[in-house]
């Protein structure tokens with residue numbers, strides 16, 4: 463069976479103080495390129511106590527999935543101009559966006575830093591971002607997490623911000639982005655301080671602690687989801703009575719998953735992962751009007767996983783669903799082949815997804831096996847649990 467690639471985190475460099483000047487005496491532009499993976503939560507973040515700062519009501523926990531990533535280049539020009547953001551070749555609206563929130567925060571910090579210094583030039587900063595992702599954006603595959611963590615990484619490298627400032631910038635863009643700053647198993651603490659400085663992420667375990675852990679993402683819908691996570695969770699906060707109970711349980715569930723992870727006890731971890739996913743979607747259904755992120759294919763996958771575990775006599779695979787119908791399955795490497803053999807008999811795979819399965823298995827599928835029921839899998843992504851951001855270039 464083929465192994466998915468693994469990259470190691472390597473993001474400790476920053477530009478040194480004392481930057482170059484152009485012949486006109488202006489600061490030279492700086493450019494940074496990073497590659498940052500997505501993360502998929504095992505205990506979901508859902509609900510905020512501060513909407514503008516993205517401060518969560520509950521702690522959350524995720525695994526970093528390094529096959530899916532954003533490759534982002536940020537250019538900072540020290541002049542007055544219009545900021546721009548391009549994702550997969552498409553220009554994004556910056557005015558009034560989350561990008562602008564992040565850019566304004568950086569300008570504010572730089573103004574503050576410059577106050578007291580006799581600046582030759584006022585703080586004029588223009589931002590240009592180009593980002594490519596190797597997966598669809600806004601489809602519930604945590605594109606915003608990789609995207610905003612990448613922007614925060616670049617900003618730290620260019621401006622020399624502290625780790626805490628980097629976290630704040632990532633979180634300001636999208637809450638879940640704060641967890642993509644690390645590899646492995648990552649916890650985002652909601653924090654209790656009024657200034658939110660302790661609402662930060664930390665690595666609970668590096669990916670090397672459990673090298674045989676794998677993720678299989680079954681994409682069943684590549685389209686934009688109906689309600690964004692941002693709007694959906696706010697609606698839940700306003701209307702769900704179950705949310706309060708969910709929030710009470712998150713810390714205990716995180717502790718249980720961390721203990722299971724520490725002992726590499728897959729079955730104990732898997733049970734908690736599936737419980738959290740189901741609890742999260744129950745809370746979504748308890749929202750008014752309900753948030754129905756799962757579809758029939760998602761539900762077929764849920765059933766399939768339980769049948770497979772039962773057939774096995776122990777829990778060897780877990781599902782989790784974010785705010786969309788696509789499934790992330792966690793399992794160990796030695797389960798992948800048997801599970802895919804089983805799944806290809808029960809589900810229907812689109813032609814490209816079939817090729818992806820064949821690549822994972824390292825052999826062709828028998829013509830007759832890929833004829834399962836109507837459930838259609840469009841794409842299969844196989845990944846290790848990986849390291850965090852990688853710095854590609856800085857100048």
Ligand SMILES: Nc1ncnc2c1ncn2[C@@H]1O[C@H](COP(=O)(O)OP(=O)(O)OP(=O)(O)O)[C@@H](O)[C@H]1O
Pocket residue numbers: 532533534549593594595599600601602603604605606607608609610638690691692784785
């Ligand atoms: N590579 C990127 N760089 C910068 N911003 C990005 C990038 N990819 C996505 N985004 C931003 O994230 C938004 C999509 O976020 P959204 O939360 O709707 O989807 P998602 O992240 O795929 O889903 P979820 O967070 O529920 O898993 C995009 O509209 C864009 O503003």
Ligand SMILES: C[C@@](O)(CCOP(=O)(O)OP(=O)(O)O)CC(=O)O
Pocket residue numbers: 502503505506507508516522606635636637638639691692693784785
């Ligand atoms: C279901 C989730 O994926 C929700 C992610 O929400 P976002 O981080 O996208 O929300 P904003 O902070 O408003 O940008 C669960 C999770 O990743 O923890």
